[in-house]
Amino acid sequence: MRTVRTIAELRRALAPARDARLRVGLVPTMGALHDGHLSLLGAARAECDLLVMSVFVNPLQFGPSEDLAAYPRDEARDAALAQEAGVDLLFTPAAEEIYPPGFATSVVVRGVSERLEGEQRPGHFEGVATVVAKLLNIVAPEVAYFGQKDAQQAIVIKRLVADLDMPVRIEVCPTVREHDGLAQSSRNAYLSAEERARATSISRALERAAQLIARGERDSRTAVAAARGELAAHDLEPEYLEIVDPDTLVPVKRVERPVLVALAARVGRARLIDNVIATPSTNGVEPS
Numbered sequence: 001m002r003t004v005r006t007i008a009e010l011r012r013a014l015a016p017a018r019d020a021r022l023r024v025g026l027v028p029t030m031g032a033l034h035d036g037h038l039s040l041l042g043a044a045r046a047e048c049d050l051l052v053m054s055v056f057v058n059p060l061q062f063g064p065s066e067d068l069a070a071y072p073r074d075e076a077r078d079a080a081l082a083q084e085a086g087v088d089l090l091f092t093p094a095a096e097e098i099y100p101p102g103f104a105t106s107v108v109v110r111g112v113s114e115r116l117e118g119e120q121r122p123g124h125f126e127g128v129a130t131v132v133a134k135l136l137n138i139v140a141p142e143v144a145y146f147g148q149k150d151a152q153q154a155i156v157i158k159r160l161v162a163d164l165d166m167p168v169r170i171e172v173c174p175t176v177r178e179h180d181g182l183a184q185s186s187r188n189a190y191l192s193a194e195e196r197a198r199a200t201s202i203s204r205a206l207e208r209a210a211q212l213i214a215r216g217e218r219d220s221r222t223a224v225a226a227a228r229g230e231l232a233a234h235d236l237e238p239e240y241l242e243i244v245d246p247d248t249l250v251p252v253k254r255v256e257r258p259v260l261v262a263l264a265a266r267v268g269r270a271r272l273i274d275n276v277i278a279t280p281s282t283n284g285v286e287p288s
């Protein structure tokens with residue numbers, strides 16, 4: 001594995017692969033790698049000839065009162081894990097490399113960016129879309145890999161590449177969970193043991209809603225109320241807990257098709273997000 005820190009170096013390193021028409025895959029990350037990232041790397045390694053992973057804690061996607069300074073960073077550990085996972089090129093640019101003096105362009109994806117996370121974190125998706133557009137331009141991969149845990153991010157990025165005619169396939173890989181259901185996230189590192197135990201109610205709340213829908217509940221308010229009950233039992237109040245269309249993120253009142261149940265909640269100083277796809281029963285038969 002080779003580590004490169006500049007865009008020029010990365011492009012030079014990729015040139016022979018382009019000439020040889022190798023399939024280049026990109027896994028963009030902010031580091032603090034966990035099993036979720038490793039599953040993205042596994043999927044990419046299985047289908048790409050040359051695997052690029054970027055580690056860049058993107059200042060543009062953090063609000064002024066968010067955890068940019070505290071965000072976990074461990075370059076040596078990330079590099080060791082990347083090497084083990086079969087990464088060929090590790091791209092770890094400094095902030096000035098990505099946003100040099102005079103940088104003045106921003107990518108706004110309207111509509112799907114504006115709900116859920118977008119309402120709670122103004123400017124977040126503008127930061128994500130801007131850096132992802134830059135990374136896709138820099139690496140020009142055939143496939144780029146993202147996690148379903150950040151479902152809205154994946155939807156925003158799919159919209160971005162479709163609208164800007166970027167020749168890349170966006171692959172969304174399943175959420176990786178701990179043994180007790182907690183979704184893998186770099187921010188889990190902020191949880192104390194007591195908070196970690198309460199945080200498991202997040203995936204249970206989502207499962208509760210999904211189970212009700214699978215068993216025939218059609219009213220999304222009932223499913224949301226049950227999920228809220230699960231959280232309240234562990235002293236958690238969601239920032240949002242909504243049942244929405246999985247492509248458009250428009251709220252769904254009556255569940256007739258698969259829906260996305262999405263939530264965000266603060267547990268101590270960690271802000272955690274998670275989601276599941278809930279599939280309604282057909283004719284009283286639970287989906288398998």
Ligand code: PAF
Pocket residue numbers: 028029030056058061128131132150153
């Ligand atoms: O999901 C993340 O880690 C980040 O939002 C991403 C896609 C690497 C952009 O900074």
